[in-house]
Amino acid sequence: MxxxxxxxxxxxxxxxxxxxxxxxxxxxxxxxxxxxxxxxxxxxxxxxxxxxxxxxxxxxxxxxxxxxxxxxxxxxxxxxxxxxxxxxxxxxxxxxxxxxxxxxxxxxxxxxxxxxxxxxxxxxxxxxxxxxxxxxxxxxxxxxxxxxxxxxxxxxxxxxxxxxxxxxxxxxxxxxxxxxxxxxxxxxxxxxxxxxxxxxxxxxxxxxxxVRRPLPEPGPLARAVAAIRGARRPLIVAGGGVLYSGAEDALRTLAEATGIPVSTTQAGGGSILWDHPAAVGGVGATGSTAANRLAADADVIIGIGTRYSDFTTASRTAFRHPGVAFVNVNVAPIDAYKHGTNLPLVADARTAVEALTRDLAGYRVEAAYAERIAAEKREWDATVDAAFAPSHRDRPAQSEIIGAVHAASDPRDVVVQAAGSLPGDLQRLWRVRDALGYHVEYAFSCMGYEIAGGLGVRRAAPDRDVIVMVGDGSYLMLHTELVTAVAEGLKLVVVLVQNQGFASIGNLSESVGAQRFGTRYRRYDPAARDFQRGDVLPVDLAANARSYGVDVIEIAPGPDAIDDLRRAVEAAKASDRTTLIHVESDPLLPGPDGEGWWDVPMAEVSDLDTVRTARAVYEEERRAQRPLLG
Missing domain, CATH: 3.40.50.970 (Thiamin diphosphate (ThDP)-binding fold, Pyr/PP domains)
Incomplete structure (x- = not known):
């Protein structure tokens, strides 16, 4: 005692x-x-x-x-x-x-x-x-x-x-x-x-x-295997559970043995690397056309370590086959039983995937389906290449900025993000080259997570560069942990995308007919009583970061902005100090569309023509929603 x-x-x-x-x-x-x-x-x-x-x-x-x-x-x-x-x-x-x-x-x-x-x-x-x-x-x-x-x-x-x-x-x-x-x-x-x-x-x-790594029970495993063997167009949805159980190698082996394509959730980014033949990109509201087109026709969805958020399911519109079945592999029963499935597999992701690979021996997707997978992947890869290509505008699109940062990064670097328009563009566009190289917090999508979360990543992996990508709206909510980075000498590379407002909600506002109301950072207009038309605020976020003792590189608007950004990221990576790179973007230039949908209910009645038009589109799009069975 x-x-x-x-x-x-x-x-x-x-x-x-x-x-x-x-x-x-x-x-x-x-x-x-x-x-x-x-x-x-x-x-x-x-x-x-x-x-x-x-x-x-x-x-x-x-x-x-x-x-x-x-x-x-x-x-x-x-x-x-x-x-x-x-x-x-x-x-x-x-x-x-x-x-x-x-x-x-x-x-x-x-x-x-x-x-x-x-x-x-x-x-x-x-x-x-x-x-x-x-x-x-x-x-x-x-x-x-x-x-x-x-x-x-x-x-x-x-x-x-x-x-x-x-x-x-x-x-x-x-x-x-x-x-x-x-x-x-x-x-x-x-x-x-x-x-x-x-x-x-x-x-x-x-x-x-x-750590518990439960094995799948024989009965549920046999039923899952039978369902997959009977599938003509199966699709894997890989979530964060794949990474938490260290199942990425087992997943790759399963995909190679069967030819089943692998799509990923935000948390599952890195479960399979982007250039693997089976990798078809993110699925759902912010997914790729490759994953979403395959999801729409899939007759069996094999969810591995995913909680099936509304972004993953495109608000329950992603999986449209009338007889689609769900084989849900998850250590948490609440997730294994989702979508009303009668094929839950309550088990650790790695042990379950290894068991599926063993019991599916001899199964392979049909040649026509394999050809379609490859064609969809080629088309989406070309779309990403085009989105990354510099347009030489004074203020580039966010997709160009992502392309420049990716080009300057190394495979083991970790990109960190959480909120705004960046998570969607990153899921569609970032080419993950390491299992732990993609870190987007998207269950809570908390503005302000990025810099603090990036510090946690850096503490956990001091041998990797951590690239924090953050919009000005999210930066303003929690930038003070830059002081922590300086105090402890924890190097971060922070790419601050300045678009003078809330780009993500601005786009969403426009889509629901609300005309970007309240999403711009402007001086208050006392006559109109809004912030829509005033002057841009004279806020200097680069100076703010500099005042904390952070090294700052400012990218001047102009036709060479993307080349300058790439060189700035390379310089920041070569430094042993935290560096913030300030780059301006045009929030009105969207990235490529992945053909996903997100359910955002809008006013049933309104005085605004834009809202009435948007409501009509909404009513049509939600016809594809599956009923909520679990």
Missing amino acids: TRMTVAQALVEFLAHQWTVDGDVRERTIPGVIGIFGHGNVAGLGEALLASNRRDPDELPYLQARTEQAMVHQAVGYARMRRRRATFACAASVGPGSSNMLTGAALATANRLPALLLPSDTFATRVADPVLQQLELPHDPSVQVTDAFRPLSRFFDRVERPEQLFSIALGAMRVLTDPADTGAVTIALPEDVQAESIDVPDEFLADREWH
């Missing part, structure tokens, strides 16, 4: 947790990212200081500039480590803790682990109400941290020191469970953090958490 405070015991406990995945063993929590205030400075703050003085490598402390960004770093790190490791994120009472709510939602939506340690007000209520307490008259027990309950895969509050042991172990179970993982929240009242307790030695000893 050792007499310790609750915070000291938690810090010591976290330092001794290990994730084991086959032959890989690594620390589950390699560090704590924290911002201190009343509520945790005397608890976790003291414990982390003592740990640092005792052994700086025991549980390193890292700084951040906003609490939301701490969680984004943890998520970026977790994805890059294939969910085997993540950071703990510590915040103070009240707004410090509530600032992590967005990060919690993002982690859970993406099924990526993050350990959140928000502080709570006094458990004893000896001082009540305290600074930043909610004080709800109908329920005095409700605190800010209760807001984490619906956003977390695990939530508990240490109201007495003795509860720490079971709570900490329960939290680790969920963090390392491939089916249940997401945001894991342990709320820590400020007085309980500093209280002492006798801690058993076994609680502080090294503990291993072995």
Whole structure:
């Protein structure tokens, strides 16, 4: 037994947790990212200081500039480590803790682990109400941290020191469970953090958490194999579960053995490399024509590690064959049973794909289908080539910018993105050359994720260049983690695409007849009472980045902008410092269309002709939607 405070015991406990995945063993929590205030400075703050003085490598402390960004770093790190490791994120009472709510939602939506340690007000209520307490008259027990309950895969509050042991172990179970993982929240009242307790030695000893890799059951496997053998036009939809289970090699073997084409979701980007003959690109609302045309005619969809978001299914219009069947391989039952399938395969992606490859021996798609796959792929590859070609406009299209960045990047570089128009263009256009080279957070699509998430990627993979692509709208929401990059010497290459507004929502607004209302960054027009026609704002984002100590390269508008951008990316990669490249684009120049659709309901009645026209188109397009069966 050792007499310790609750915070000291938690810090010591976290330092001794290990994730084991086959032959890989690594620390589950390699560090704590924290911002201190009343509520945790005397608890976790003291414990982390003592740990640092005792052994700086025991549980390193890292700084951040906003609490939301701490969680984004943890998520970026977790994805890059294939969910085997993540950071703990510590915040103070009240707004410090509530600032992590967005990060919690993002982690859970993406099924990526993050350990959140928000502080709570006094458990004893000896001082009540305290600074930043909610004080709800109908329920005095409700605190800010209760807001984490619906956003977390695990939530508990240490109201007495003795509860720490079971709570900490329960939290680790969920963090390392491939089916249940997401945001894991342990709320820590400020007085309980500093209280002492006798801690058993076994609680502080090294503990291993072995990642479950369940095998497919024989019956469901046999039914899945029979369905695939009977298919004439099967299509694989590869999601993030392929990467988290390390199944990309097994998937490639399956595709080569059977000839079944492989499409990818945003999270599944990298499951198969772009130039493989079976790779047909992203599927769904922001997918390629190759994947979407094959999806429309597919009679069997083999979903592997995908949660079938509305973008993946093109709002349930992508899979149009009247008798289409879904073979859903997923470690999480909620995803395996989607689309009302009677062919779920609840299993780890790698073990299931290996079993499918074995039991499908001798099966091969028909020659005519193989020829069609190759033709669709050639057509889409030519479309991407054309989209990348410089137009020599003063302000290039975003597709040209992506092409220039791709040309200057190396195969193992990691492109990071999350929100705006860039995720769609990247899924269609970015040619992924490494399994972990594509990192687009698109379950929550959180504006502001990019720079913070990029730092998490860099921490997880210090031997790779991390290229953060971000629009001006998303940059303005969370750019302060550039200070973290400078403080720690964590090199990022940030490509800031300046288009003076919200390009993605501007395009969407136009498509629903709303005429880009409220999507431009302009001076307020007091006569019209809008922001549509005023002067462009005199905001200098390059100067903002420069003020943080970041190296900045500004690409001047002109016919050589794309060539200048390519050279700038090469220079940034050659540097050992964080570099931001500022380039202006024309938001009215769209990228190529992948023939996907996204359901955005619009007004049934309106005074605006543009809305009435858009509504008529909407009614026609949604005729292709499948009924929601599961």
